[in-house]
Structure formats: structure tokens, C-alpha cells
Amino acid sequence: MTAPEFRLTLLSAGTPTPTPERFGSAEVVQVGDQRLMFDCGPAATHKLMKAGIRPTQVDHLFFTHHHFDHDIDYPCFLLCRWDQGAGLERTLQVHGPGPTAALTNALIGAGGAFEHDWQARINFPTSQAVFVRRGGTLPRRPPRVDAADIAPGWTLETDHWRVTAALAEHVQPWLDSLAYRVDTDAGSIVITGDTQPCPSVRELARGADTLLSMCWDDDESMIANGEYQAQTGILGAARMAAEAGVRRLVLTHMGPHISTPSVLEEWLAKAARIFDGEIVVGRELESVALGS
Ligand SMILES: [Zn+2]
Secondary structure (H helix, E strand, C coil): CCCCCEEEEEEEECCCCCCCCCCCEEEEEEECCEEEEECCCCCHHHHHHHCCCCHHHEEEEECCCCCHHHHCCHHHHHHHHHHHHCCCCCCEEEEECCCHHHHHHHHHCCCCCCHHHHHHHHHCHHHHHHHHHCCCCCCCCCCCEEEEECCCCCEEECCCEEEEEEECECCCCCCCCEEEEEEECCEEEEECCCCECCHHHHHHHCCCCEEEEEECCCHHHHHHCCCCCCCCCHHHHHHHHHHHCCCEEEEEEECCCCCCHHHHHHHHHHHHHHCCCEEEECCCCCEEECCC
């Protein structure tokens, strides 16, 4: 039996600070013909298309937490997927820490912030004609999403993959945060989300093939700037990767300073002295083959 295609596509590999190269967080893990999306930061829906993935090809979305750099494109993704799906799409399954369910309802539920949009599309004749041309059958129904709040220890298993959630230490108690592990027949990846290096993420990553870690800045600058709490720097990411015993570290959520080529080069060399596996600098719209 051949292992399924297993691939990571970084849609967004930045932070809340927009730069021409990076802004926000979102990525897709492909397992065979299934695509699991993690976070939905700025312009994630458009970046999906740029990466060659239609929103209707994504049936599972997982949130690490609800800072805007990780979820601001969520209403766009929900409405675009519903509109393009023409009623033929599978029901989207959304999981994340609170307030995932409440946010979903507040966006597209009855009385939600975007009800005016879907009410107009459902009822106006031209919008109905577009819907029918796309293969839909009237009457057009409102968007329907299965969204649930989950907690550390939660797992979801299908025939092709298993997703496990663990505690990520970020900005609690203001917001809950999760890290995720995806296990497949072709290998495994752990997605840290936003976290400081911590035992729960290290344990989640133990023995995984790939660690996708946030990398806010170089650790020296983070300490000097008072930004060391709740976040991971490049050396912290290398240390987690080494301690967990992964083979490959992919850096994402990179701030403007660490993204400066001369700074990055210097600190990659330091990280390589801590972690002797492969280090990949994640770039938006690039994908990494994960198969072992
Ligand atoms: Zn973030």
C-alpha cells in the first residue's frame, strides 16, 4: 500500500504586523485528497486560491486561538465556501478553543453580523440564478457549519488521519490556545500555534516527524524587548524540536526583525547548533512535502 500524499502548505507565515511578504497565520495539511486547514488569518481565503486550493476542498478547519492574526478571514472563508459550494459542499467541521462556536454563530447565524449577506443571496433572483448555474437546487439555504469548542486532550480520528489537541501557553486567561498534532500513515506534524516553549507542546511533538513552530524573533531581542513571555523565538523553537526528537523544524509566524535576511542567517546558524535536523524557513504560498 502506498502512503497518501502528505504535504504542508503555508498560506500565511507572519504575525499581526503586515509586511509585503508575511501577514498572519494559516496553513493547510494535505492528507491524500483531504485538506485540513489550521487558522484563518488575513486573506487566508484568497491565499488558498493562490496556493491552488478551492475553499470547498477544505472540510475541516482548526483554530489554535482567536487572535485576529489567526481568525480575521473566517467570515470570508465561511461565506465564500458556502457561496461557491452552491449547496453541494460538505458541511464544514470547525474546531478550536472558545469562543469558536459563539464566534461562528455571531458571524453567520440568524442575527449574526453577516446575516444580511446570505439573506440577500438567498432571496434576490439574480443571486438565485447564479446559485442554480453553479449546480444548486432552489430553495437556497443559509450557510450551515458544525463548530465546536474543544479543550486539551481532544482528538478526532478518521480513516486517514488523527488530530490531537494539547495546551499551548499563550495569553491565558484572556484567550485559550491549543497546539495540534496530525498523525497519518505517511507521517506526523505538530503545529504549535502561538505558545511559549512548554511541556505540553513538547510532549505533543515527541517522536513526530515535523514541528511547525512560531518564531517571533531572535531570543536575545525578545528578552531585551520584554517579549519573551507567551511566545517562542528561534532558539526556543530549536530547543523544542531537539527535545521532542523531530526530524524537521519549519519556522512560521516570523516577525519583521527575524525575517531580515542578515538577522535570520545569523540566528539560523545558532539554531542549528541546538537542533541538528532540517530547518525550513516557512514562506507564504510555499509547500513542504512531509512524507517520511
Ligand atoms: Zn499570532
